Amino acid sequence: MSDTTNVAEFSVSEISFAIKRTMEDTFGYVRVRGELGRISRPGSGHVYLDLKDDKAVLAGVIWRGVASRLKIQPEQGLEVIATGKITTFPGQSKYQLVIESLEPAGVGALMALLEERKKKLAAEGLFDEARKQLLPRLPRTIGVVTSPTGAVIRDILHRITDRYPLHVLVWPVRVQGETCGAEVANGIRGFNALSPDGPIPRPDVLIVARGGGSIEDLWGFNEEEVVRAAAASDIPLISAVGHETDWTLIDLAADVRAPTPTGAAEIAVPVKAELLNAIDDLSRRLGSGLVRLLSSRRTELRAASAALPAPRDLLALPRQRLDTYSERLQPALRATLRDRRARLDTANARLSPATLQRTMRYSAERIEVLSARSLRALAVITDKRRHRFEATAQRLSPQRLSERAGLSREKLEGLASRFERAFAERAKADRARLNAVDKLLESLSYRNVLQRGFALVRDDTGAPVRSAQGIAAGAVIDIEFGDESHLTAVTGSTPAGGGTASKKARTAKSSAEPKKQGTLF
Structure with a gap:
């Protein structure tokens, strides 16, 4: 070691x-x-x-x-x-x-990622044609989301100035690099957040633009954030990213795709000179139409006036009637005045002072008579009402009320006792009648017949089968027995003739194969 x-x-x-x-x-x-x-x-x-x-x-x-x-x-x-x-x-x-x-x-990985992202966003409905908006015919303000220093914004401004000069707002963004997608999405959302009545006018059309480039250069316009912002834009949006052969996901989400930034400007605004020419043409056509209409109406008026009768002929008969009425008016006025004067003299004779005094004395005497009669009638009515009130007061004494309440209580108790007895008898009779009906129903029920050894055969609709001849081969039937058990069977083919021999053959076949449920006949 x-x-x-x-x-x-x-x-x-x-x-x-x-x-x-x-x-x-x-x-x-x-x-x-x-x-x-x-x-x-x-x-x-x-x-x-x-x-x-x-x-x-x-x-x-x-x-x-x-x-x-x-x-x-x-x-x-x-x-x-x-x-x-x-x-x-x-x-x-x-x-x-x-x-x-x-x-x-490499590009192959980018394309694979792009295709997968395209399928995902398409499944969410962001590319559906039904959600795309129409561009306004004559926009007042255009918003452009692009780089403020590139040639793209100059081309767009130059094209708009040539065709139809109007107000253009630019939202400066980076069109390439890591922050490109976030800045473009913020630009689209920022334009949509503007108030129509605010100090900065809200654009009627948006253009998202960039020049051409490789797939890596244009990748920022394939970001989900950009695509979702374009799809959610309430302002119609034109996508003009790259050249005509370049495609990005924002092109699919935008309302209109332009082949180039210059083409986007041409799509967004019409040609002012063409509009003026069209207006002049319409104005000339309107003037010519008015001239032709006035000439036609003038000709029709002349034809109508030629067909009308002369004014003197139209007024001849009314003038004659006026002369006749004028001659009859003066005698009629004199007669009316005489009649009114005679009626006035007659009324004046009746309205002398002596006549008025007699009428007043007669009216005063009549009032005195009616007043005396009214006092006497009032006294009589008062006496009658007093007598009725006293009689009613006597009937409404506490003792009388107690006696009437006692009689009513006894009567109510008697009625309640009679009701209870009548209800018990009626219920007993109804119960007996119900029992009789139940016994009759039981005696007539088909189950008593089944208890004696018979069986009830029904087809697949639940209707009783009365004859074997009415059953087709392969039909499903249900057989009910007396113990309420059921057997489901499928009929076999029936021999031609359907006689007694056929019935025996079917019976023999059924007994020979007791374990097979599929064939009964």
Whole structure:
């Protein structure tokens, strides 16, 4: 046995941290290519994952701050290139890769990720044509989400100025890089959050634009956050990302996809000169139509006036009637005045002072007579009401009321006793009648017949079978016996003729095969 007393002695912590320093100093930053395996996202926000190939597995961790800035989110089965530094975790004696950036391993992986994300979002209905909005014919304000320094915004502004100058709002964003998706989504949501009556006008149309590039350059417009913001936009949105052959997921979620940013400007606004020409053409057509309409109405009016009779002919008969009535009016007025004067003289003669005095004396005498009669009648009525009141008061004495209450109570008790006896007799009679009906029903029930050895056969609808000739081959029948048991059977084929020999053959077949339920006849 060799002497080991000269070997250096370390504590667990010393050896663990020595290994940690050695690995970090040896490897530093590395780029590792592999397939993502197990992925864990605890509540802390960090991401723990495995990078693997066909021979080994390397543990990895993405701290929360880095995970929120990744261009792509780690998904199991995705082949990636991870950049970071190798370190150890002394608490579990394991080494791991602290990942600071993550990118797909080539265009093939990006396309696979893009296709999977497209299927996921399509399943949620974000690309449905039914939810897409129509663009306004004449927008007043256009919002553009793009880079403020690129050629794209200059092309859009130049095209809008040429076609139909109007107010353009620009939301500056990065159109490439890690923060591209978040900034574009914030721009779309920011324009939608503007108030229509606020100091900054709310756009009628949105344009999300970027020039051409590789799939990596355009990847920010494939982020879920951008697609969901475009699909949720209340303002109609035009996607103009890349060249005509470039397609991103925002193109599928937008209301309209333009082949280029310049094409988006052409789609958003019409040509002002063409509108003015159309208005002039419509104005000329309207003027010509009014001229033709007035000419037609003038011709119709002349034709109608030519068919009307002359005014003197129309007024001849009324003028003659007026002359006749005028001649008859003066004599009629004189006669009416004479009649009214005669009636006035007659009334004046009746209204002399002596006549009025006689009428007043007669009326005064009549009033005195009626007053005396009224007083006498009032006295008589008062006496009668007093007598009736006194008689009623005598009848309503406490003693009389007590006597009447006692008589009523005795009468009520007698009626209650008679009701109880009558109810008992009626119930007894009804019970006897019900028992008789029950016995009659029992005597007439078909179950008594079944108790004597008979059976009841029903078809599959529950109707009784009265003859074997009415049963088709293969029909299902139900047989009920006297002990309420049932047997279900399937009929066999019936020989032609259906005579006595056939019945015997069916009976013999049934007895010969007692264990087969499928054939009875």
